[in-house]
Amino acid sequence: MSSNAENRLIWLNGRIVNLQEATINVLSPTSQFGANVFEGIRCYWNEDKQQLYAFRLPEHYKRLKNSMKMFRMEDKYSIDELKQGLIDVIKANGYKEDIAVRQTVFIDGFGSWMSKGPVNMFIAPIPKGRTLNPTKPGLKCCVSSWERISDKNISPKVKVGANYINSRMAQMEALENGYDSAIFMNTQGKIAEGPGSCFLIVRDGTLITPPVTASILESITRDTIIELAKKELKIKVIERDIDRTELYICDEAFLCGSAMEIVPVLNIDGIAVGNGEPGDITETIKEMYLKVVHGEVKEYFYWLTPIY
Numbered sequence: 046m047s048s049n050a051e052n053r054l055i056w057l058n059g060r061i062v063n064l065q066e067a068t069i070n071v072l073s074p075t076s077q078f079g080a081n082v083f084e085g086i087r088c089y090w091n092e093d094k095q096q097l098y099a100f101r102l103p104e105h106y107k108r109l110k111n112s113m114k115m116f117r118m119e120d121k122y123s124i125d126e127l128k129q130g131l132i133d134v135i136k137a138n139g140y141k142e143d144i145a146v147r148q149t150v151f152i153d154g155f156g157s158w159m160s161k162g163p164v165n166m167f168i169a170p171i172p173k174g175r176t177l178n179p180t181k182p183g184l185k186c187c188v189s190s191w192e193r194i195s196d197k198n199i200s201p202k203v204k205v206g207a208n209y210i211n212s213r214m215a216q217m218e219a220l221e222n223g224y225d226s227a228i229f230m231n232t233q234g235k236i237a238e239g240p241g242s243c244f245l246i247v248r249d250g251t252l253i254t255p256p257v258t259a260s261i262l263e264s265i266t267r268d269t270i271i272e273l274a275k276k277e278l279k280i281k282v283i284e285r286d287i288d289r290t291e292l293y294i295c296d297e298a299f300l301c302g303s304a305m306e307i308v309p310v311l312n313i314d315g316i317a318v319g320n321g322e323p324g325d326i327t328e329t330i331k332e333m334y335l336k337v338v339h340g341e342v343k344e345y346f347y348w349l350t351p352i353y
């Protein structure tokens with residue numbers, strides 16, 4: 046049975062409950078300090094096969110466990126428990142369409158910002174199609190005046206709720222100044238990533254993206270794109286620092302992430318990217334990506350976990 050956004054079913058601490066009943070302690074460290082780590086996971090519906098596929102689940106759970114370790118949380122859940130909870134709650138909702146799942150491990154109880162536990166978890170799926178409005182070909186971005194957090198202060202590698210204050214500042218500034226989104230520079234003055242996505246450019250047919258040491262999240266979508274570009278599309282890929290001025294002379298640019306998928310960036314700081322329209326390489330990668338995640342490319346079935 047499908048349910049609406051307000052009445053969907055949520056997995057909370059081992060029980061599947063209506064969202065209205067999924068409550069937590071307001072004094073908990075997750076509530077007070079954003080002491081939670083999470084994954085945004087996508088599942089894609091294949092109509093022909095009547096199957097819903099979770100995309101790159103083992104990689105999401107490896108990153109979730111890494112976030113817990115870096116954040117020094119009690120390691121409460123096995124990979125099997127993480128996965129079973131996700132499968133159970135999706136089945137309980139009966140979703141047969143593309144969905145997004147928020148899987149969050151949080152510090153509950155009455156502790157402080159330095160508590161390691163008690164650790165609890167919620168898993169919240171919701172229907173979600175393509176992120177970009179079909180009438181909008183791409184985004185107008187600015188380079189943010191806010192610097193991306195770095196591994197020397199709050200590491201962007203830890204996917205912790207509190208990190209998103211940094212993203213919030215950049216996104217708010219961008220919207221207030223008439224842009225759709227922002228691109229961060231890191232403390233070295235090199236291009237890092239978007240507020241909730243990674244960033245790639247194309248120059249002379251080569252795909253270029255900042256390395257994982259450039260103050261970015263180790264993105265699963267970025268990794269997927271690199272592999273598909275190299276192996277399937279035979280596009281040269283380089284992971285290296287990107288200067289701000291390269292954004293003004295590149296041929297194509299796009300943001301990527303599980304939630305965002307692949308979204309062309311058409312203008313940066315008021316300067317058109319290429320001819321100001323989505324580029325061929327971006328579009329080719331996007332098409333391939335959407336086929337792979339929907340279970341239409343046999344070679345990449347191993348990235349998919351069937352739910353039903």
Ligand SMILES: Cc1ncc(COP(=O)(O)O)c(C=O)c1O
Pocket residue numbers: 085238239240241242243261262263264265266267301302303304
């Ligand atoms: C800051 C940030 N960078 C990059 C990404 C993309 O990561 P992934 O492709 O694993 O979803 C996300 C999305 O979660 C993010 O929040």
